[in-house]
Amino acid sequence: MTDTLVRRTPWPDSVSRAVVTPLQPSVVYASESPDELDAQYAGQVQGYTYAREGHPNATVLAQKIDALEGATGGLVVGSGMAAVSAALLGLLKSGDHIVGGNQLYGRSLRMMTQDLPRFGIGHSLADQTDAAAVEAALRPETRMILIETVSNPTLRVADIEGIARLARDRGILLAVDNTFTTPRGLRPFDFGADIVIHSVTKLLAGHADATLGYVAARNPDHRRAIYDMATTLGLTASPFDCWLAERGLYSFALRYDRAEENAARLAEHLAALPGVRRVIYPTRPDHPDHNRAIGLLGRRGGNMLSFEVEGGRAAANALTRAAPQIAFAPTLGDIGTTLSHPASSSHRGMSAESRAANGISEGFFRVSVGVEEIELLISEFSAAIEAATRA
Missing domain, CATH: 3.90.1150.10 (Aspartate Aminotransferase, domain 1)
Incomplete structure (x- = not known):
């Protein structure tokens, strides 16, 4: 017997192409040889290995949001809080300190006040509408400031320009959750942000049927650290949800x-x-x-x-x-x-x-x-x- 139903059937060749992005739910990807697999991991060739490390539907969606935000190398993860977690845990370590807006989303506040302390990361909260208040909350060990462009749910508008200047002068990372405003309202990288975060679940996907997050960093080393943390923690985005969110982006x-x-x-x-x-x-x-x-x-x-x-x-x-x-x-x-x-x-x-x-x-x-x-x-x-x- 030369064939069996257990073997996968190759995708049919075609001189035409699909108008709609294909949905690729595969968890595993086969390589030709150990040398080719090494080349993929070394970044010498583009390829996929295991869905937790990335998959085509997440790449397509990330590139589209990158284009909206003026970003490069953004990462799509399993939820908005997965994006927050990947950024904070990927870039902060024990002994560091973070200043957060005092009107952040409830789960972001919980992470800062209850979860990060268990990892030895200190925190302070400050009024994000007042750069002077944020400055007063800084410590010598402050590594990051996390704000929302427009706060949830009180809709206060952050002094993003003043806080960005402060962060730049002090050598501190500025992370901005842009979920409410979206890049159609404002692009934080244009105002000096180092990291941009989205709950794609919300306005970007837009149909209450996909749970996803997005995080992008200006610095390639920061991008790598965020990616490594997301991969280690398994903050993987569902291919189907990515496919749905991409469809939502068109409108x-x-x-x-x-x-x-x-x-x-x-x-x-x-x-x-x-x-x-x-x-x-x-x-x-x-x-x-x-x-x-x-x-x-x-x-x-x-x-x-x-x-x-x-x-x-x-x-x-x-x-x-x-x-x-x-x-x-x-x-x-x-x-x-x-x-x-x-x-x-x-x-x-x-x-x-x-x-x-x-x-x-x-x-x-x-x-x-x-x-x-x-x-x-x-x-x-x-x-x-x-x-x-x-x-």
């Missing part, structure tokens, strides 16, 4: 622009409703960082807004129940609008006092605005706010 600009337009109009509408204590949106004149937002982002306010209603948990419950068509979920970035309540989700691990200090009350909501008809969103949110007011 990214269209989705972002429509959702941004909706967010600006919804913010204006919410601000006029009885029972709404405040609305936070970067381009609104009453935003606390309005001038900086306009200077950095122009009129690109993004698709995220936050608002606070009067009343406590009862009002919050009434609001979500009165808007059953708006997904109440602790996430963002779907093509449709989602509503989240930080006190019961992303920031539930913080004490009530810490949440209050960051302006997060039981009546505080974050909205990831989608691409629906704006009239529908205005109607649904009006009804929800009215229900919260009655409660």
Whole structure:
């Protein structure tokens, strides 16, 4: 017998090519010889060996996000927090110190305050909207500063230019989580960042069906250290999720622009409703960082807004129940609008006092605005706010 079904069938030859990127779920890749395998590991030829070390769908996606961010050699990993972890654990060691924005995403805060100390890495938190406050938090052993371009969920705009100058003068790495803003709003490398991080799960993939992260570093040695840590920890991205995210990127600009337009109009509408204590949106004149937002982002306010209603948990419950068509979920970035309540989700691990200090009350909501008809969103949110007011 010269053949068996156990052997893999070679891919058919064709004079035409697929328009859609092929999905390559293979975990293992065969090489011709030990010499060829050595050449791959030595970087003399391009090839794949084992999916934990990289695969074609991750490479294609990373290159597309690189193009958006003006980066080289970015790495796609299994989630946004995998990207944060690869950067911090790959570049920090015992005895180092990191300064983080005091309004970072809840899991990033947890990593800094609870996980990094177990590895002997110290931390301080500072107001990322104030470069002087960040400077005051520095120590002789500070190795990195981690900020978000726009904070989650309070939408404060970082003083990225001032902090970048500070980091450069002190020889400290600046890592910027650009998930909320996306490269369509701002490219951190253009402002002096050393590392850029994304939760690709959110706006870049854009359909709530792929969990991925991305991290890129300006320095090739840093890129290698991040890659080695991600490979060692097994922060591997799923080929199928990469394929889905690449598909999502093709409509990214269209989705972002429509959702941004909706967010600006919804913010204006919410601000006029009885029972709404405040609305936070970067381009609104009453935003606390309005001038900086306009200077950095122009009129690109993004698709995220936050608002606070009067009343406590009862009002919050009434609001979500009165808007059953708006997904109440602790996430963002779907093509449709989602509503989240930080006190019961992303920031539930913080004490009530810490949440209050960051302006997060039981009546505080974050909205990831989608691409629906704006009239529908205005109607649904009006009804929800009215229900919260009655409660």
